Amino acid sequence: xxxxxxxxxxxxxxxxxxxxxxxxxxxxxxxxxxxxxxxxxxxxxxxxxxxxxxxxxxxxxxxxxxxxxxxxxxxxxxxxxxxxxxxxxxxxxxxxxxxxxxxxxxxxxxxxxxxxxxxxxxxxxxxxxxxxxxxxxxxxxxxxxxxxxxxxxxxxxxxxxxxxxxxxxxxxxxxxxxxxxxxxxxxxxxxxxxxxxxxxxxxxxxxxxxxxxxxxxxxxxxxxxxxxxxxxxxxxxxxxxxxxxxxxxxxxxxxxxxxxxxxxxxxxxxxxxxxxxxxxxxxxxxxxxxxxxxxxxxxxxxxxxxxxxxxxxxxxxxxxxxxxxxxxxxxxxxxxxxxxxxxxxxxxxxxxxxxxxxxxxxxxxxxxxxxxxxxxxxxxxxxxxxxxxxxxxxxxxxxxxxxxxxxxxxxxxxxxxxxxxxxxxxxxxxxxxxxxxxxxxxxxxxxxxxxxxxxxxxxxxxxxxxxxxxxxxxxxxxxxxxxxxxxxxxxxxxxxxxxxxxxxxxxxxxxxxxxxxxxxxxxxxxxxxxxxxxxxxxxxxxxxxxxxxxxxxxxxxxxxxxxxxxxxxxxxxxxxxxxxxxxxxxxxxxxxxxxxxxxxxxxxxxxxxxxxxxxxxxxxxxxx
Amino acid sequence: xxxxxxxxxxxxxxxxxxxxxxxxxxxxxxxxxxxxxxxxxxxxxxxxxxxxxxxxxxxxxxxxxxxxxxxxxxxxxxxxxxxxxxxxxxxxxxxxxxxxxxxxxxxxxxxxxxxxxxxxxxxxxxxxxxxxxxxxxxxxxxxxxxxxxxxxxxxxxxxxxxxxxxxxxxxxxxxxxxxxxxxxxxxxxxxxxxxxxxxxxxxxxxxxxxxxxxxxxxxxxxxxxxxxxxxxxxxxxxxxxxxxxxxxxxxxxxxxxxxxxxxxxxxxxxxxxxxxxxxxxxxxxxxxxxxxxxxxxxxxxxxxxxxxxxxxxxxxxxxxxxxxxxxxxxxxxxxxxxxxxxxxxxxxxxxxxxxxxxxxx
Numbered sequence: 001x002x003x004x005x006x007x008x009x010x011x012x013x014x015x016x017x018x019x020x021x022x023x024x025x026x027x028x029x030x031x032x033x034x035x036x037x038x039x040x041x042x043x044x045x046x047x048x049x050x051x052x053x054x055x056x057x058x059x060x061x062x063x064x065x066x067x068x069x070x071x072x073x074x075x076x077x078x079x080x081x082x083x084x085x086x087x088x089x090x091x092x093x094x095x096x097x098x099x100x101x102x103x104x105x106x107x108x109x110x111x112x113x114x115x116x117x118x119x120x121x122x123x124x125x126x127x128x129x130x131x132x133x134x135x136x137x138x139x140x141x142x143x144x145x146x147x148x149x150x151x152x153x154x155x156x157x158x159x160x161x162x163x164x165x166x167x168x169x170x171x172x173x174x175x176x177x178x179x180x181x182x183x184x185x186x187x188x189x190x191x192x193x194x195x196x197x198x199x200x201x202x203x204x205x206x207x208x209x210x211x212x213x214x215x216x217x218x219x220x221x222x223x224x225x226x227x228x229x230x231x232x233x234x235x236x237x238x239x240x241x242x243x244x245x246x247x248x249x250x251x252x253x254x255x256x257x258x259x260x261x262x263x264x265x266x267x268x269x270x271x272x273x274x275x276x277x278x279x280x281x282x283x284x285x286x287x288x289x290x291x292x293x294x295x296x297x298x299x300x301x302x303x304x305x306x307x308x309x310x311x312x313x314x315x316x317x318x319x320x321x322x323x324x325x326x327x328x329x330x331x332x333x334x335x336x337x338x339x340x341x342x343x344x345x346x347x348x349x350x351x352x353x354x355x356x357x358x359x360x361x362x363x364x365x366x367x368x369x370x371x372x373x374x375x376x377x378x379x380x381x382x383x384x385x386x387x388x389x390x391x392x393x394x395x396x397x398x399x400x401x402x403x404x405x406x407x408x409x410x411x412x413x414x415x416x417x418x419x420x421x422x423x424x425x426x427x428x429x430x431x432x433x434x435x436x437x438x439x440x441x442x443x444x445x446x447x448x449x450x451x452x453x454x455x456x457x458x459x460x461x462x463x464x465x466x467x468x469x470x471x472x473x474x475x476x477x478x479x480x481x482x483x484x485x486x487x488x489x490x491x492x493x494x495x496x497x498x499x500x501x502x503x504x505x506x507x508x509x510x511x512x513x514x515x516x517x518x519x520x521x522x523x524x525x526x527x528x529x530x531x532x533x534x535x536x537x538x539x540x541x542x543x544x545x546x547x548x549x550x551x552x553x554x555x556x557x558x559x560x561x562x563x564x565x566x567x568x569x570x571x572x573x574x575x576x577x578x579x580x581x582x583x584x585x586x587x588x589x590x591x592x593x594x595x596x597x598x599x600x601x602x603x604x605x606x607x608x609x610x611x612x613x614x615x616x617x618x619x620x621x622x623x624x
Numbered sequence: 625x626x627x628x629x630x631x632x633x634x635x636x637x638x639x640x641x642x643x644x645x646x647x648x649x650x651x652x653x654x655x656x657x658x659x660x661x662x663x664x665x666x667x668x669x670x671x672x673x674x675x676x677x678x679x680x681x682x683x684x685x686x687x688x689x690x691x692x693x694x695x696x697x698x699x700x701x702x703x704x705x706x707x708x709x710x711x712x713x714x715x716x717x718x719x720x721x722x723x724x725x726x727x728x729x730x731x732x733x734x735x736x737x738x739x740x741x742x743x744x745x746x747x748x749x750x751x752x753x754x755x756x757x758x759x760x761x762x763x764x765x766x767x768x769x770x771x772x773x774x775x776x777x778x779x780x781x782x783x784x785x786x787x788x789x790x791x792x793x794x795x796x797x798x799x800x801x802x803x804x805x806x807x808x809x810x811x812x813x814x815x816x817x818x819x820x821x822x823x824x825x826x827x828x829x830x831x832x833x834x835x836x837x838x839x840x841x842x843x844x845x846x847x848x849x850x851x852x853x854x855x856x857x858x859x860x861x862x863x864x865x866x867x868x869x870x871x872x873x874x875x876x877x878x879x880x881x882x883x884x885x886x887x888x889x890x891x892x893x894x895x896x897x898x899x900x901x902x903x904x905x906x907x908x909x910x911x912x913x914x915x916x917x918x919x920x921x922x923x924x925x926x927x928x929x930x931x932x933x934x935x936x937x938x939x940x941x942x943x944x945x946x947x948x949x950x951x952x953x954x955x956x957x958x959x960x961x962x963x964x965x966x967x968x969x970x971x972x973x974x975x976x977x978x979x980x981x982x983x984x985x
Contacts, residue, residue, distance in 0.1 A: 279711065367730060442653035
């Protein structure tokens with residue numbers, strides 16, 4: 001990154017990133033934006049743990065605490081975990097299937113900018129009268145009763161960023177269906193591509209219910225509708241259904257790509273092909289499918305009745321089977337392998353016991369009557385942090401170290417990486433293990449403080465100390481990034497030396513057209529197969545020819561900016577501000593104007609000519 | 625080093641687990657010290673599922689530890705390429721079928737218990753001629769940030785402190801009057817939400833021996849985020865033997881309006897009538913509609929164990945509370961609804977409130 005900056009000057013780099021439609025640069029944008037939001041969510045978490053370190057603490061006020069817990073959850077799920085996964089999907093998936101870009105590069109950029117402006121809007125609430133305070137679930141009775149504009153920020157911000165995610169999902173689906181290199185059949189796709197595929201399908205089906213319910217919430221709060229107003233004949237339970245019909249698949253949208261990253265890491269650093277590849281694919285699809293059948297297990301205590309509770313209890317248990325298949329397949333992948341404990345592999349290895357611990361408490365919660373005790377207690381907090389931190393965040397950290405050379409052409413320090421790992425790993429278990437017992441001992445979740453004399457003091461203090469360890473881990477990662485970028489030691493195509501899939505066959509970072517010649521895929525782990533035959537490059541599927549590339553465009557930024565502006569208008573419209581309606585209309589005019597401009601103006605892109613490609617250094621692309 | 629770490633962690637996991645399963649937490653609050661049939665059944669399910677799951681963890685851990693210790697890349701093996709194994713149908717069938725069997729073992733008692741705990745038929749049995757039922761029914765109404773408990777068959781109303789008989793099923797009608805809350809007495813059984821849309825029904829049972837262990841006073845919690853003072857929306861559950869409970873109910877039914885003799889309390893009563901009475905009732909038979917019952921019923925205030933559910937029960941804390949409720953329960957509905965009281969008035973009001981008793985009249 002820094003070399004480019006030196007060559008081209010700061011302003012032109014910024015402009016380049018503002019207008020880029022290249023999946024690799026968009027990945028970097030996702031990584032930076034998601035990383036910043038991750039740090040913000042982390043600071044919120046630290047404040048939460050500081051407040052709960054001792055009973056009757058007054059480090060933050062009750063109202064601020066609710067804002068912190070809401071923003072921590074919302075930020076981590078929507079603005080950190082998902083975008084960071086989208087970063088890796090963008091950076092790696094097209095390379096893994098041997099494509100030159102995603103199917104819709106323009107839409108890809110639009111997706112990012114919508115996410116970015118949505119997240120920005122949501123976080124501006126801190127400075128404009130208070131953040132949302134009804135939890136990331138924003139249950140309707142509380143979110144309608146909430147004063148100020150906090151919930152409006154939540155509704156509008158998530159709506160805008162949700163559009164972006166939905167576009168991303170559709171884009172990846174089309175890409176994987178249509179743009180695989182010759183010979184890359186479905187059953188030869190790397191597992192990260194498979195999990196991206198299934199997660200994108202989940203996005204496609206899960207986000208519309210969220211969009212619909214957020215629209216209803218928006219109209220209830222800003223335009224006088226009564227969808228959730230019980231006094232006017234509305235119903236609040238319907239919000240819970242909508243939210244969890246989205247919310248449960250959302251969990252799998254996060255964890256499946258994480259599984260994908262770990263699958264790649266296990267097989268790479270064990271030097272073995274993934275054990276039971278077909279059953280891994282089958283399990284991924286099955287988890288995705290069952291993910292839509294279990295939402296009501298978040299609602300066992302709502303009073304849906306024993307029939308619904310029993311059905312959803314059993315359905316939820318069923319998910320444990322494909323997940324178990326995956327765990328055992330990973331174990332058998334490393335079994336008999338030649339394991340090298342690099343930093344990514346350390347995370348992958350640590351992921352197994354951590355995630356199993358989170359998974360089994362998930363099955364325990366499927367036992368509906370027992371869940372009446374667990375529900376909304378710290379047991380649940382412990383459970384979902386075990387799966388989301390022990391699963392998703394470990395995968396993100398592992399992926400950061402694993403794919404850093406492919407994204408930036410330089411390796412993160414393994415030494416500092418191990419330091420990060422040790423602190424994060426110890427901190428994670430210290431923070432969350434004890435929370436299981438806090439919950440069982442009667443501590444409800446989302447409590448601003450707790451009174452002494454209830455047997456909860458020690459556990460909470462331990463948990464807060466653990467959180468500090470995690471913070472040290474994250475800070476060391478940041479230091480690692482800075483040091484690595486400054487040193488900037490360039491690496492070759494396959495820096496881990498055991499790369500198996502197509503992305504390791506091309507230079508790090510990949511050239512902007514990815515593959516000079518589309519590769520011919522001759523089996524699972526295509527690059528590994530070539531290496532085993534003593535080759536260092538892929539077999540090309542086509543002669544060198546002109547490559548068609550899309551032009552950069554500033555339009556995605558403008559479309560997103562318009563919605564960002566319109567959101568302010570919609571929100572302050574409630575306060576009868578005279579400027580609100582013009583701003584709302586003005587913002588929408590910008591958005592639709594930019595869309596019309598994009599539709600009417602022909603943009604055929606450009607071609608990289610054969611001759612230029614021939615001149616390029618050979619190690620940058622596929623050689624015949 | 626890695627494997628040693630893992631072993632150590634595992635040991636500590638089992639140690640903590642053993643500690644937990646042998647019972648920890650406070651008997652008046654912990655789900656691990658079940659004090660009634662519902663909690664006991666839920667506790668048994670927890671144990672069953674924990675045992676199954678620890679078995680799974682053990683199997684995974686053994687394979688895991690063996691794999692990461694036996695198959696590390698050693699010096700001299702840098703160029704060794706392990707055998708590329710595709711998979712094994714036998715193994716895959718084994719680790720599909722065994723979990724299914726384990727889950728079936730778990731599913732059967734789960735479904736049974738789900739239906740058992742949702743069985744509230746007795747609640748709806750036809751009332752007797754005098755309009756009462758055999759089953760004891762309590763209507764629970766959750767409010768920002770207080771609880772109302774009504775005994776509809778006895779026309780008795782109380783707030784913040786639920787009184788229940790031991791060793792018999794107590795049925796609950798649950799609802800919320802403003803935003804969603806959730807009714808949870810951890811030691812007695814799982815929670816159920818108090819919705820704004822509908823009335824939820826369930827039952828709990830309090831074991832007399834266990835109640836005694838807990839000092840006949842259980843802690844109740846709101847388990848659904850409901851606003852700034854969600855964390856402070858506690859209530860208490862006082863358990864009495866069935867005879868004592870009947871006695872209590874009839875005392876409540878025949879309670880007379882408070883007639884304080886103490887001069888400070890008499891002045892306090894005047895203050896109360898001017899400032900507080902429009903929201904707070906002082907007799908257990910409040911016949912106003914629920915929309916008019918804006919604040920906790922104070923008929924038994926002098927006998928409670930806490931002020932506002934959280935503060936110690938004494939005059940000093942009571943005066944602190946009245947002076948500035950916002951300080952103790954941010955976002956409550958009481959702040960600013962009455963005139964500023966001077967110290968003398970506070971003393972008088974506190975004296976009056978502390979004299980509000982039913983049992984010791």
